[in-house]
Amino acid sequence: MAAQANAVKVKKHYSAKFIIWTVCKYLSLIFVSFCAVIPLVSCVITAFKTDAEYKSTNVMTMPQSWFNLGNFLKAFQKADMGLAFMNSAIILAVVLIGSIIIGTQLAYVLDRFKFPGNGLIRNLFTFAALLPAIAMQVAVYEIMVNLNFVNTLYGYIIMMMGTDVISIYIFIQYFENLPVSLDESAIIDGASYFTIYSKILLPLLKPAIVTAIILKGANTYNEYYCAQLYLQDKARLRTVATSLYTFTGPLGNQYNMICAGVIISLLPALILFVVCQKQIYSGIAAGAVKG
Amino acid sequence: MGTNTAAVAGKKTFGQWLKSRKGQQTVIIIAFIIIPLLLLFTFTYLPFAEMVKFSFYKMKYVGARKFVGLDNYRALFARKDIVSSLKLCLYYMVGALIQIALALYLATILSMKVKASGLFKGLIFFPYLINGIAIGFIFKFFYTRGFVFDTVLQWCGFQLDSLPYWLKDQSINNWSLVGSSVWRYCGQQMVLFIGAIMSVDDTLYEAADLDGANKFQQFKYIILPSIKTIVTLNIILSITGSLSAFEAPFVITDGANGTGTFFVVMNTIAHTNQKVGLASAMAVFLLCIIFICTILQKLFFKFAFRNMHADDESRSAKKKRVKAAAAQPAAAVKGGR
Numbered sequence: 001m002a003a004q005a006n007a008v009k010v011k012k013h014y015s016a017k018f019i020i021w022t023v024c025k026y027l028s029l030i031f032v033s034f035c036a037v038i039p040l041v042s043c044v045i046t047a048f049k050t051d052a053e054y055k056s057t058n059v060m061t062m063p064q065s066w067f068n069l070g071n072f073l074k075a076f077q078k079a080d081m082g083l084a085f086m087n088s089a090i091i092l093a094v095v096l097i098g099s100i101i102i103g104t105q106l107a108y109v110l111d112r113f114k115f116p117g118n119g120l121i122r123n124l125f126t127f128a129a130l131l132p133a134i135a136m137q138v139a140v141y142e143i144m145v146n147l148n149f150v151n152t153l154y155g156y157i158i159m160m161m162g163t164d165v166i167s168i169y170i171f172i173q174y175f176e177n178l179p180v181s182l183d184e185s186a187i188i189d190g191a192s193y194f195t196i197y198s199k200i201l202l203p204l205l206k207p208a209i210v211t212a213i214i215l216k217g218a219n220t221y222n223e224y225y226c227a228q229l230y231l232q233d234k235a236r237l238r239t240v241a242t243s244l245y246t247f248t249g250p251l252g253n254q255y256n257m258i259c260a261g262v263i264i265s266l267l268p269a270l271i272l273f274v275v276c277q278k279q280i281y282s283g284i285a286a287g288a289v290k291g
Numbered sequence: 292m293g294t295n296t297a298a299v300a301g302k303k304t305f306g307q308w309l310k311s312r313k314g315q316q317t318v319i320i321i322a323f324i325i326i327p328l329l330l331l332f333t334f335t336y337l338p339f340a341e342m343v344k345f346s347f348y349k350m351k352y353v354g355a356r357k358f359v360g361l362d363n364y365r366a367l368f369a370r371k372d373i374v375s376s377l378k379l380c381l382y383y384m385v386g387a388l389i390q391i392a393l394a395l396y397l398a399t400i401l402s403m404k405v406k407a408s409g410l411f412k413g414l415i416f417f418p419y420l421i422n423g424i425a426i427g428f429i430f431k432f433f434y435t436r437g438f439v440f441d442t443v444l445q446w447c448g449f450q451l452d453s454l455p456y457w458l459k460d461q462s463i464n465n466w467s468l469v470g471s472s473v474w475r476y477c478g479q480q481m482v483l484f485i486g487a488i489m490s491v492d493d494t495l496y497e498a499a500d501l502d503g504a505n506k507f508q509q510f511k512y513i514i515l516p517s518i519k520t521i522v523t524l525n526i527i528l529s530i531t532g533s534l535s536a537f538e539a540p541f542v543i544t545d546g547a548n549g550t551g552t553f554f555v556v557m558n559t560i561a562h563t564n565q566k567v568g569l570a571s572a573m574a575v576f577l578l579c580i581i582f583i584c585t586i587l588q589k590l591f592f593k594f595a596f597r598n599m600h601a602d603d604e605s606r607s608a609k610k611k612r613v614k615a616a617a618a619q620p621a622a623a624v625k626g627g628r
Binding site: 017021025026028029037038039042103105113115131132143145158162192193194221222224225247255277282 | 319323324326328335336337339341342345352353393400401405406409410412413415416417418421422423424428429438439442443478479482483486487506535537541554557561562570573574577578581582585
């Protein structure tokens with residue numbers, strides 16, 4: 001009897017501690033999530049306010065109507081976001097297709113063939129990843145000028161394709177897990193190396209390609225530094241990210257319109273995130289392993 | 292693969308060589324490697340070499356260049372704005388350490404049994420996917436006097452009069468920027484740590500649960516050892532990261548009111564003032580620091596890895612022992628977890 005009572009007591013003690021721990025755990029999670037969300041929520045609230053409402057109410061008071069889409073329309077027109085989405089779509093499509101082809105081909109050759117310089121090429125790419133992009137642009141700018149790439153969409157696209165290391169890592173890692181016996185049996189059947197790459201290995205590489213497309217896609221869509229440096233003719237060459245620059249200067253305090261513009265610009269990222277959460281998480285974990 | 296055929300056949304015409312396996316291999320290697328190498332050369336190594344060269348010249352992007360020797364490097368340490376910008380990296384280093392601790396805490400919690408963990412994870416991670424310019428606007432808005440941050444603090448009982456101007460007051464504005472940077476990258480780092488924690492063998496937790504280890508002990512003896520490498524790597528990377536801090540001050544304050552970090556100052560000197568030589572010297576100087584850090588990191592890991600190896604062995608031995616001990620009740624436990 002006594003032992004039993006004791007056991008119950010011990011269990012109760014444990015569960016009291018357990019409850020405190022659980023409460024702390026959830027409180028901290030809720031607090032951090034609140035901090036993560038509040039800057040965005042305030043933006044959403046403000047985006048639905050009319051000019052008069054924006055001027056007269058506190059930023060955190062709810063808007064009168066959640067169907068006031070006037071700011072979104074105004075922001076879309078003012079920042080010429082139709083053109084911006086068009087340009088971003090072109091850039092995304094070409095950069096993604098290009099860098100997937102280039103990346104998988106490079107990874108195929110580096111993983112499947114031994115040749116002098118293989119290690120050197122890997123090291124060259126690893127070393128390139130160390131160089132901070134912003135610092136490099138000091139000199140890349142001069143090269144872009146010399147190549148007449150400044151203020152051209154294709155120049156920007158080619159440059160964006162040339163600076164991608166993480167997806168190459170993902171591809172190489174993935175190739176390492178595809179058995180070489182696949183290649184060998186195809187060789188016996190008389191397939192050429194290009195056939196092996198394109199018909200046998202590329203389809204198997206699909207998960208890695210999807211991951212690379214998502215990560216690279218998000219990066220390319222969000223890229224703004226090089227875009228504002230090399231696509232200076234904003235009337236013609238604005239991307240979604242740089243189109244937001246419209247709101248600096250005289251429009252800089254009309255935050256209800258600015259917030260609407262900001263939200264439009266991050267909708268594609270939000271949709272991508274909701275649809276492809278898993279790939280994004282695993283892609284980040286995979287890309288970071290090599291650091 | 293296929294080297295034999297080429298060797299046996301001996302001398303061949305070029306056409307025959309092309310048809311052989313060896314020839315095909317060479318062709319495909321060259322065909323697949325030439326474009327990426329060309330891009331890598333044009334946009335990384337050529338500019339790298341140019342930058343080193345530029346750093347010895349007084350020049351603009353177009354027009355005459357004048358060789359000035361080490362003058363640019365001397366100016367680097369003589370100019371007040373550059374020297375003071377270097378000091379700002381301390382803020383970002385502290386921020387990075389806080390971020391790592393926070394990310395580690397969140398990752399630990401979220402990899403345990405938590406309700407709605409997917410939602411929490413998603414909410415905390417999403418800021419990482421927002422473009423830089425949007426971040427700039429969001430935080431200009433967030434920190435404006437009387438706006439979002441001030442309102443939230445007023446809910447907590449602070450008086451508006453006692454609050455500083457978050458982006459103008461020089462005693463606080465760098466912390467404001469660091470905060471926005473933590474906001475943006477904490478979730479990404481958390482996801483990274485969760486990935487590392489998930490790679491730990493599940494049976495270890497079960498065994499620990501059986502042994503009555505509490506959550507803190509589980510963290511200390513199971514989770515931490517298994518992600519030691521990635522945490523250390525992140526701590527080391529935070530040093531170079533804070534030296535090259537750029538985004539937050541660039542998009543939010545544009546470096547005004549003493550928030551210009553090294554790269555923000557460099558960006559202005561290069562693209563606004565067009566003092567390319569000086570900017571190149573700055574870039575080269577920072578690259579040198581980054582190389583030194585990287586080499587130290589490699590050495591550190593070489594050293595740590597030697598000890599880790601012994602550690603690993605004892606851990607796998609322990610794992611086996613734990614597994615054997617837990618073998619009998621394991622079936623029952625699995626259902627409960």
